[in-house]
Amino acid sequence: MNLRPDPTFHATPKLAMEAPAETLAFTLMLSPDGSKPDGLAVVDTDPKSDTYGQIVHSLFVPNLGDEFHHFGWNACSSSLSPLTGHAFLERRYLIIPGIRSSRIYIIDVKEPLEAKIHKIIEPEELFAKTGYSRPHTIHCGPEGIYVSTLGGGGEDGTDGPPGIFIMDCQTFEIQGRYEMDRGIQDKHYDFWWNLPRDYMVSSEWGLPPQFENGVVAEDLLSNKYGHTIHFWDLRARKVVKSLDLGENHQMALEIRPAHDPIKEYGFCGVVVDTTNLQGAIFTWWRDENGEWQAKKTITIDPVPADADDLPDLLKGFGAVPPLVTDIDLSLDDKYLYVACWGLGEMHQYDVSDPMNPVLAGKVEIGGIVAKHKHPNGKDFGYGPQMVEISRDGKRVYWTNSLYSTWDDQFYPGDRGAAMVMANVGENGGLTLAEDFWVEFPEGYRSHQIRLEGGDCSTDSFCYPSV
Amino acid sequence: METATALWWAVVVSGIYHGVNPGMGWPLAVSAALMDRARGSLYKALAALAFGHLVAMAAILFPFTVLFWLVDWQREIQIGAAGLVIALGVYLLINPRHPKFLARVPPSRLALWSFLAAMAHGAGLMLVPIYLGICGILQAGTGHAAAQTLMTGTAGIAVVVALAHTIAMTVSGGAIAIGVYHWLGLKFLSRSWFNLDLIWALSLILVGVISLLTLH
Numbered sequence: 001m002n003l004r005p006d007p008t009f010h011a012t013p014k015l016a017m018e019a020p021a022e023t024l025a026f027t028l029m030l031s032p033d034g035s036k037p038d039g040l041a042v043v044d045t046d047p048k049s050d051t052y053g054q055i056v057h058s059l060f061v062p063n064l065g066d067e068f069h070h071f072g073w074n075a076c077s078s079s080l081s082p083l084t085g086h087a088f089l090e091r092r093y094l095i096i097p098g099i100r101s102s103r104i105y106i107i108d109v110k111e112p113l114e115a116k117i118h119k120i121i122e123p124e125e126l127f128a129k130t131g132y133s134r135p136h137t138i139h140c141g142p143e144g145i146y147v148s149t150l151g152g153g154g155e156d157g158t159d160g161p162p163g164i165f166i167m168d169c170q171t172f173e174i175q176g177r178y179e180m181d182r183g184i185q186d187k188h189y190d191f192w193w194n195l196p197r198d199y200m201v202s203s204e205w206g207l208p209p210q211f212e213n214g215v216v217a218e219d220l221l222s223n224k225y226g227h228t229i230h231f232w233d234l235r236a237r238k239v240v241k242s243l244d245l246g247e248n249h250q251m252a253l254e255i256r257p258a259h260d261p262i263k264e265y266g267f268c269g270v271v272v273d274t275t276n277l278q279g280a281i282f283t284w285w286r287d288e289n290g291e292w293q294a295k296k297t298i299t300i301d302p303v304p305a306d307a308d309d310l311p312d313l314l315k316g317f318g319a320v321p322p323l324v325t326d327i328d329l330s331l332d333d334k335y336l337y338v339a340c341w342g343l344g345e346m347h348q349y350d351v352s353d354p355m356n357p358v359l360a361g362k363v364e365i366g367g368i369v370a371k372h373k374h375p376n377g378k379d380f381g382y383g384p385q386m387v388e389i390s391r392d393g394k395r396v397y398w399t400n401s402l403y404s405t406w407d408d409q410f411y412p413g414d415r416g417a418a419m420v421m422a423n424v425g426e427n428g429g430l431t432l433a434e435d436f437w438v439e440f441p442e443g444y445r446s447h448q449i450r451l452e453g454g455d456c457s458t459d460s461f462c463y464p465s466v
Numbered sequence: 467m468e469t470a471t472a473l474w475w476a477v478v479v480s481g482i483y484h485g486v487n488p489g490m491g492w493p494l495a496v497s498a499a500l501m502d503r504a505r506g507s508l509y510k511a512l513a514a515l516a517f518g519h520l521v522a523m524a525a526i527l528f529p530f531t532v533l534f535w536l537v538d539w540q541r542e543i544q545i546g547a548a549g550l551v552i553a554l555g556v557y558l559l560i561n562p563r564h565p566k567f568l569a570r571v572p573p574s575r576l577a578l579w580s581f582l583a584a585m586a587h588g589a590g591l592m593l594v595p596i597y598l599g600i601c602g603i604l605q606a607g608t609g610h611a612a613a614q615t616l617m618t619g620t621a622g623i624a625v626v627v628a629l630a631h632t633i634a635m636t637v638s639g640g641a642i643a644i645g646v647y648h649w650l651g652l653k654f655l656s657r658s659w660f661n662l663d664l665i666w667a668l669s670l671i672l673v674g675v676i677s678l679l680t681l682h
Contacts, residue, residue, distance in 0.1 A: 001562070003661045011493075011652035080656060081497075082489050082583075083573060085564030088661045142569035170563070196501055198572050235572045262501055463493070463652050464500045 002088045008453040009077045009091070013259040013331040014465035016077065016391050022451040023049070024112050025388075025397060026071075026094060027419055029058070029444040032404040034065035036443060040096065042112050043419065043438055045397075045451070053421075053436045057113045061105055061120075066098025067404060070448050072138025073458055074106070074145060074169055078195055081462040084142050086169060093118060094450065095145060095167070097135035100212070102126055102151075104135055106172050112452070119172050129174040130165040133157045134208060137190050139460065142235065144169040146178060148191050150205060157208035162188040164202075183239035187226040190255045193234050195462050197261060200232040201284065203252045203268060214405040217313060221274060223247040229255070229268055229284065231292045241292045245282055248275045249296075252282070256329040256336070256457070258354070262464035265354050267336055268294070269327040277302035277317060279324035279340060283354045298349060298357050300324065300340055305369045313409050320368050323410070325402055326386050328456050330393040332465075335360065335428065341383040341402055342410065344370045346422065348396075348430045360428035365420065366400060368410060374420060375434045381415020382407060388449040389456040396422045396430065401445035417446035469680070470603050476596045476673075477627050481634025483669075484519070484589055485642075488659045491515045491580055492639035494573070496647050496655075508647055509640075511576055516636040518580025519589070523628035526590030527597055531624045534601050535617055541681065544602065547594045548677040554588045555670030562663050592670055595677030597627045 010016035023046035029039045039060040044051045075089035094107045102123035109115045127133060133151035140146075145167040151157025163185070164178040179185075187204035204226020210216050219225060227249045231241045245252055249270040257266030265285035273280055281298035302319040314320065323342030329335070329351070336357065338347040344367020349357040364372040366380040374380050382400035389396050400418045401407050407415075417440035421433045440446055450458065484490045495515065499508035533543050565586045571579040584590060601620045646654050 001661060001663070005656045005659050007656075009656055011655050015653055015656075080493070080659075082491050082493055083571070083579065084569050085489070087489065087659055088663075143566050196497055196573050198574065235570055262503075463497050463655075466500060466651070 002090055005080060005087050006075065006089065006091050009075075009080050010459070010461070011077070011080050011463040012465040013333075013461050016454065016459060016461070017331050017393065019391060019453065021392060022390055022453060022455070024452040026109065026112075026450045026452075027399060027438070028068040028071060028096065028447040029417065029440060030066075030068045030401070030404065030447055031064070031443060032407065032414070032445055034067070034100075037061050037064055038066045038068040038098065039444070040094065040107060040115060041438075041440065041446075042115060045421075053438055055438060055440070057115060058441070059107065059115045059117070061117065063101065063103060065101055066103055067100035068096055068447060069099045069403070070137050071096040071450060073140065073450070073454070074172075076140045076454055077459040077461050078140050081195060089169060091454070093172075095138045095147070095172075097138070097147065099134045099136055099150060102133045102135060121172070121174065126165075126174060127153060130177050131160055132162055132165055132177070134162070139192060140169065141166070141193070142195070144175060146191070148188055148202070150188055150211075151208045161186040162207075164188075164191060179237055181238035183230065184228070184242050185230050185239060189226065189253050192255045192257050192266070193460065194257055194261050194264065195234070195460050197264060198234045200234045201255045201257065201266065201268075202230045202232065203255050204228055205251055205253060211403065212405065214409045215313070220250055220272075223250060223274055225250045227252055227270075229294065243284070243292055243294050245270065245294060248273050249280060249282075250274055253325065254327045256327055258333045259329065259331050259456070259461055260333055260465050261461055263333065267327060267329065267351070267354070269324045269338065271324055272321050273299075277319055277321040279322035279338075281324070281327065281336070281338060281349075281357070285354070295355070297355060298338070300338070300343075300347070303343060303369070309369045311368065311410055311412055314368070323383070328387045328389050330389050331391055331456055332393055335393065335424070337387050337389060337396055339384045339387050339398060341385050343367050344372050344383040346384040346387065346396070346398060346430065348424070348428060350428055361425065361430035363422050363430050363432055365432065374437060375432050376437055378437060379416075380418050380420070382411050382418075386448045388451060390451060391454060391456070394424050396424060397449050397451075399446035399449060401447055404445065407445065416440070417444050419446050419449065470600060473596050473599045473603075474630070477593065477631050478634045480592055480596070481631040482638040484631075485635035485638030485640075487662055488655060489662070490519070490583060490589075490635070490639065491576070492643040493655050494576055495640070495643040496652065499647055505647070508643060512636055512640045512643065514576035515580040515639070516632055518577040519584050519635055520628055520632040522581045522584035523590045523593060523631055524624070525585070526594060527624040527628055530594055530598060531620050534598065534620050535613070537613075537616070540602065540605070544595070544598045544677065544681055547598055548674040551588070551591050551595055551677070552671050552674035554591055555667045555674065558588070558663070558667035558670065562667075587666065588670055592673055593627060593631060595673050597624065599677065599680070600627065
């Protein structure tokens with residue numbers, strides 16, 4: 001416990017933007033075949049440093065086959081609400097779940113260059129206390145740390161629906177399930193909320209048999225992946241509305257609410273529209289009658305391609321789908337970044353008017369067919385995937401792996417881990433930084449990035465920017 | 467008479483102490499005004515917080531008012547109350563965790579939250595030894611007056627103590643909320659918030675100890 005609030009806690013998104021820039025990034029490394037232990041890379045992001053763009057410390061865990069994916073902090077700016085009673089927590093621990101093993105690591109990064117394991121929660125404990133498996137997204141909420149899961153109980157994770165569980169934010173003891181009334185929710189992926197407005201939004205990927213051994217083409221073509229987003233009364237823990245985006249909108253993944261809590265809207269990325277292979281972004285909002293609504297506001301077209309250039313999975317379609325796998329919103333709620341993992345493009349949309357996004361910038365790198373090189377001349381394997389924006393909105397970082405088995409289907413062979421950065425122009429626009437290229441250890445892939453002191457998909461703010 | 471003045475000051479000072487502590491809710495008033503884009507919401511939120519706090523004070527003080535009517539047991543009651551306050555202080559020292567159920571209260575129900583926050587942290591209990599001290603002086607002054615006089619007197623004091631404390635809390639917390647809303651900005655929140663958990667627990671113990679030492 002601190003005597004003052006952690007200096008990285010900010011009352012408003014605007015104050016967070018004015019805070020000092022990140023000098024370090026934390027990036028997850030996974031061993032796709034489970035032959036080596038997964039790890040956490042600490043990357044130097046200080047342009048004045050001699051080791052800029054290099055991994056300055058790595059921590060590898062003592063188990064094999066965890067498959068690191070998403071992770072998060074033990075505490076964020078949400079601690080500044082008196083309602084939570086957690087004002088004096090430290091932003092000190094990274095909570096890293098293994099989505100294949102269901103094991104959870106608590107990593108102490110108080111001294112980032114001496115990052116060490118603080119606690120390990122074994123899968124059996126998670127199963128016993130929650131009946132859930134395959135933990136995924138982390139957010140700091142009213143009663144502690146909220147963790148979404150992708151699987152229910154049983155060997156293949158289909159015994160009961162997946163959901164969210166709560167973990168104590170000081171002892172990291174698992175408290176139990178979050179839900180009191182989940183309505184029709186039977187799949188899970190991401191979630192986020194608006195704390196003062198007291199609502200949460202959650203999304204759906206698919207059940208473990210639909211993703212663990214690769215995408216199941218028959219399920220995708222028969223629209224069996226998730227396509228519904230759920231609106232919850234956060235503290236009452238019940239679904240108030242489940243909104244079907246249309247069954248052709250397969251895999252509604254990342255939920256990105258406006259950071260400024262005065263705004264009651266947000267975005268959700270859809271991986272693929274099975275009628276036309278488009279990628280899509282939906283804007284969701286609460287209307288003047290208090291009803292939840294959603295509308296498709298961005299579509300990204302597939303690009304025709306020769307079957308010979310396509311992996312087996314896509315040969316029959318004669319086109320590369322954009323595959324919108326991750327989205328992220330800058331802290332000023334101005335730019336939405338959309339990773340088109342199939343095309344090999346990172347799009348930047350001006351979403352000042354959330355109902356009418358305008359493409360403001362674009363970077364081409366990697367891609368199933370395009371295979372764009374980095375400006376430094378190196379090959380960028382796979383496509384732009386997990387994206388993270390600096391608090392000030394001036395730098396955008398991303399990595400290139402989606403999920404081990406899916407990587408292999410869309411991009412057969414090992415294409416190497418990557419992490420790059422692009423600079424944002426004064427009035428929008430996106431340009432890759434030639435001098436930022438992270439070399440990862442052989443045989444690893446890179447996944448989510450967290451920035452020192454918080455980033456654009458971590459902190460929940462309790463007060464509006466003025 | 468000097469003791470009485472000191473005790474009344476203690477009522478007011480503890481109110482100011484509760485009021486300026488962000489943990490007792492003034493940031494929620496700033497947030498309400500900003501979220502509603504209406505300055506009036508700041509005052510509405512302050513009123514809700516004050517009401518919750520006042521009810522919490524009353525809920526703790528009135529049972530002791532009734533107990534105090536057991537004239538022959540007054541000394542024991544004062545010792546018991548002091549012991550209770552000290553015990554809570556010691557408990558909070560050993561277990562500084564904040565109660566999780568407070569986080570379950572929706573942000574729209576500020577009065578309920580304020581009531582529960584005051585109860586959970588023993589804000590009302592802190593006033594009890596002070597209040598009983600004032601009652602003791604009243605009784606000494608009136609001698610063996612009619613029971614009726616004592617009852618009305620102590621009940622009246624309970625009302626005034628709860629009101630004076632809550633007004634001091636609301637005015638001090640409100641002043642900061644208004645200052646932050648109009649001039650200081652929300653940066654003031656993270657800059658000025660100190661972890662008072664330890665001091666809070668120690669002040670409970672202090673109030674209890676002083677009360678024991680000054681018993682006649």
